[in-house]
Amino acid sequence: MLMGRFLDAVPVLERASALRKSDPVVWDNYGAALQNTGQWGLAARAFRRSLKLDPRAAGVWCNAATNAVQDGQPEEGLRLAARALSLDPRQPLAHVALGSAHHSVGHTEEAEAAYRAALAIDPACVPALTNLGRVLQERGDNRAACAVLEKAVALSPGSVEGNANLALALSMMGELEHSAAAYQRVLDSRPDAFFAWSGLLYCHAHDEARSPEVLFSAHRAFGEALEARSVAAPHHKNVRDPGRRLRIGFVSADLCDHPVARLIEPVWRTLDRDAFAIHAYFNRRGGDAVSARLRGYCDVWREVAGMSDDALCACVRADAVDILVDLSGHTAGNRLPVFAARPAPVQVAWIGYPGTTGLRAVDYRLVDPVAAPPGRLDAGFTEHLAYLPAMSVLERPNVLPPVASAPLLARGYVTFGSFNRLNKIGDGCLHLWARLLDGVPGARLLVGGVFGGDAERFEARLVACGLDPARVELLPRVPLAAYLEQHAGVDMLLDTFPFSSGTTANYGLWMGVPTVTLAGNSLQQRQCASRMHRAGLADFVAETEADYLRVALRWAGDGAALAVLRPVIRARMEADMAVLPMEMSAALGVRLRQMWTRWCAGEPPAVLN
Numbered sequence: 001m002l003m004g005r006f007l008d009a010v011p012v013l014e015r016a017s018a019l020r021k022s023d024p025v026v027w028d029n030y031g032a033a034l035q036n037t038g039q040w041g042l043a044a045r046a047f048r049r050s051l052k053l054d055p056r057a058a059g060v061w062c063n064a065a066t067n068a069v070q071d072g073q074p075e076e077g078l079r080l081a082a083r084a085l086s087l088d089p090r091q092p093l094a095h096v097a098l099g100s101a102h103h104s105v106g107h108t109e110e111a112e113a114a115y116r117a118a119l120a121i122d123p124a125c126v127p128a129l130t131n132l133g134r135v136l137q138e139r140g141d142n143r144a145a146c147a148v149l150e151k152a153v154a155l156s157p158g159s160v161e162g163n164a165n166l167a168l169a170l171s172m173m174g175e176l177e178h179s180a181a182a183y184q185r186v187l188d189s190r191p192d193a194f195f196a197w198s199g200l201l202y203c204h205a206h207d208e209a210r211s212p213e214v215l216f217s218a219h220r221a222f223g224e225a226l227e228a229r230s231v232a233a234p235h236h237k238n239v240r241d242p243g244r245r246l247r248i249g250f251v252s253a254d255l256c257d258h259p260v261a262r263l264i265e266p267v268w269r270t271l272d273r274d275a276f277a278i279h280a281y282f283n284r285r286g287g288d289a290v291s292a293r294l295r296g297y298c299d300v301w302r303e304v305a306g307m308s309d310d311a312l313c314a315c316v317r318a319d320a321v322d323i324l325v326d327l328s329g330h331t332a333g334n335r336l337p338v339f340a341a342r343p344a345p346v347q348v349a350w351i352g353y354p355g356t357t358g359l360r361a362v363d364y365r366l367v368d369p370v371a372a373p374p375g376r377l378d379a380g381f382t383e384h385l386a387y388l389p390a391m392s393v394l395e396r397p398n399v400l401p402p403v404a405s406a407p408l409l410a411r412g413y414v415t416f417g418s419f420n421r422l423n424k425i426g427d428g429c430l431h432l433w434a435r436l437l438d439g440v441p442g443a444r445l446l447v448g449g450v451f452g453g454d455a456e457r458f459e460a461r462l463v464a465c466g467l468d469p470a471r472v473e474l475l476p477r478v479p480l481a482a483y484l485e486q487h488a489g490v491d492m493l494l495d496t497f498p499f500s501s502g503t504t505a506n507y508g509l510w511m512g513v514p515t516v517t518l519a520g521n522s523l524q525q526r527q528c529a530s531r532m533h534r535a536g537l538a539d540f541v542a543e544t545e546a547d548y549l550r551v552a553l554r555w556a557g558d559g560a561a562l563a564v565l566r567p568v569i570r571a572r573m574e575a576d577m578a579v580l581p582m583e584m585s586a587a588l589g590v591r592l593r594q595m596w597t598r599w600c601a602g603e604p605p606a607v608l609n
Helices: 002-019 024-035 040-053 058-070 074-087 092-104 108-121 126-139 142-155 160-172 176-189 194-205 212-228 259-270 289-295 309-318 336-340 407-411 427-439 452-464 480-489 503-510 523-534 545-556 559-577 580-600
Strands: 246-252 276-282 300-303 323-326 346-349 364-367 384-387 415-418 444-447 472-474 492-494 515-518
Touching (some): 002 024, 040 058, 058 092, 074 092, 092 126, 126 142, 126 160, 142 160, 142 452, 160 176, 160 194, 194 212, 194 336, 212 336, 259 289, 259 503, 259 580, 276 289, 276 309, 309 336, 323 580, 346 580, 384 580, 407 415, 407 559, 427 444, 427 545, 452 472, 480 503, 492 503, 492 545, 515 523, 515 545, 545 559
Parallel strands (some): 246 276, 346 364, 364 384, 415 444, 415 492, 492 515
């Protein structure tokens, strides 16, 4: 194991540095070993010692720059990388370090330019290819990202980062089989790369060939492996007082301009602060305006991306957090290894991932009765289900265009639409949409969020699944305000399966557009049904594929009713937002207090409904 080799090297190089105190190469190697074991502060000291001995060693300045970025000091990384480039402008890794520093603070254009500068010097520079691929993927150009990352993996088949980034780009395009293979290559070389295992599970959750039972088994295998290597806290010193003010910790990489932040903010804003203190553990380097606003709701805000799992566990224990809430699940930036070590006496999963963590150490999963009908989905969770009135709250967007009239009134035909990620649209879903269009003469389908490079492959899938591309319009990925305006061209949204709409269905409702959804036997397939029920649109929820067709055909045949519904849905959303945040925060407070009371009494977790 690579990490093990670096761990073994640290004491050897420590002794070497004591014996050869004036050798800059030894200090550089010692710094590199410390860096690769996450000991960035000690690594920085070793690099400084090396540079004091040989201040013109561009490679050491470059190593120090990379270490600074990993330690959450991008400005220092920029300074060190600039010094490396001043000494050797032809040093590819110095350009990579410069790009990484820019990338870590969201300067993606500058990062891309730096990575391309490295490749202009050395087209086979694997770190530059790997990082450039990630920039392209984050921009949504998964096809271009794959081309770059495939080259990186061909040059370095064992590259953990290269394979992981390639797997993510493939997953986002819906290339689930190839994505899973790339994640598996990471795990073959690094069995302890639990972030890659999470990525694999997230990929599997989009795979229509995997039953809920198979999916649960895969998640449980992850949990067993992670918990087997985790050392749980022997006991918790939290005061067992059922009525005192509780410290509630929230762990997430998405406390920024991200859907998770939009879902948690209304609850934080209305939570009873006399009863609960909010501790946020933000697992991303660099925040934004949304992060700054969220920070204002918190009693404690910690940026923990640079912390090791052990250090974060120690931090949570030192903060005496009573209930620790995971907002990531198996999405990017999760800290599930921390939860496996149980730093808090009560642990909860919510929002970020519509499925189980697979960890016995997570006691509860917050759901609602539509998304997880009592007794129906329990076997798919290691957690005990705890019920709220809704899965989450997506408040009114800051920029909300007026509700447009139904386009069918002017066009004379129905326009169906989907704004879901392409990896949510399974082939079974496309086959069903083909049957629907066959049953509605003249109807068209609009699919949004398609990056130019992905369009060709998606059109090929349309043909293979029986859809006429001439009846399908692909719209590009655009900023939020423009995306909301695209709903003016849609009469009815079509949900995807086996991974249904969440935020996209909510945005559709705000624009007065309902979603026909297929409610299945998993949380990820039922989340849209929850939103339709909350909006009083249960008539758009189907339980079988045949029912899905029947519902869509029925509404497509009643254009007048569909048109009348648009302003009604917006009015319902406005009315619901006047009460739902307080309703949710009050219910959350009740559930948190119930969980805590059980722990104080020495009782095990139980279903809370």
